[in-house]
Amino acid sequence: MSTPVLTARAVTDLHDNLLANPGWPASVDLIPAEPLWHWIATNHRNNCLLWAEEDLARRTTVSDAEIAKNKRAIDGYNQARNDATERVDEILLIALGLVDPASASSDAPLSTAPATARLNSETAGSMVDRMSIMALKIDAMRKQTQRTDVDDAHRASSQIKLDRLLLQRVDLSTCLDGLLAECVAGRACFKVYRQFKMYNDARFNPALVAERLAARG
Template sequence: MNQPLPSADAVISLHDQLLARPGWPKSHAPSQPQASVWHWIETNHLFNSRLWAEEDLARRTQVSDAEIAANKRAIDGFNQARNDATERVDELLLVALGLVDPASANSDAPVSRVPAGARLNSETAGSMIDRLSIMALKVHAMAQQTRRTDADAAHIATSQVKLQRLLEQRADLGACLDSLLADAQAGRAYFKVYRQFKMYNDPRFNPVLVAERQARGGQA
């Protein structure tokens, strides 16, 4: 990755710009090449945004069960894609930092290159960027609540308080991301690619899907 490490301010700015874009997230595809970490930061935000919208639809009470089931299946797919993008962000950042063997970075068992005396950070930079994406969605949604014309003054005031707290929490998380990347670049800290291994989405590992396949006469 021949580019500077992403800063929290740049990530937050991208998240907010995308949320303000007309048609987002339905009619959009990442604009950066796949070798760029920004492609995967954008992809992660895209699927978090689609996941957010689908979660709202899944709470409907006046539609058929079939529609809710379709929402739940879409949620599974978007969640898997969001996690895949998070892992790809970590792979690219760790390769850029020299903290993982490049040949193994995309495998199920990436090989870390740990500087002497460096501390292990339990949360990865990719997962922090994923959380910043979710925070952006919360900030965006809460800001909309503060502008409602059909809500009373108490609701608006409560929403404004919540919005300020969300902005503070996002700024805190962004500062932690910048600190982690700076420490990793200086050899003081490292993180790893952590695979989620979402077994419920994999027909080879989900025991219910395995049983269904066996009942149809297929192999486990």
């Protein structure tokens, strides 16, 4: 059984290298063209943009309109992040032979996993998504250890947190590699799910439905 070349180390390297690029995340030219890595990088880009908006949304000296603008941007980036995660899962599951390719992008993908394979509650794509967030946390905490405008206690405390974050990423990486290896061996599987985020959909969000009905008179 063939599968795309995907290891946790390669994912970590991509995340870190993109964060180190001064043009990131503004430039989409840094996103690889190959489908799997395109969506992994797209997920990472939206997490980076989401992270920046979350910081801005905590401001206390700007207008409510500015914060509302941040909150709407957060919704958009969060939806795009989840969409990219699902694309990663679809590509991996097709390559692993664990989903019917014709249904993979539908709202109800058909699993073709062996009956004896254990079902992992977390998808490989969601683990890659978590690794993206871990890369952001590590990058931000490392910068705290390098600050010159704080005292030694702040830097020391930040170093302890950084060490813990690095360990967490190693553990998560081990889990991702282990899951994919088990999937290749037919001992495990996961399924692509849909987030069905109703608050972003005017057809389902009751507040938006009420607004539309009220506008009709």
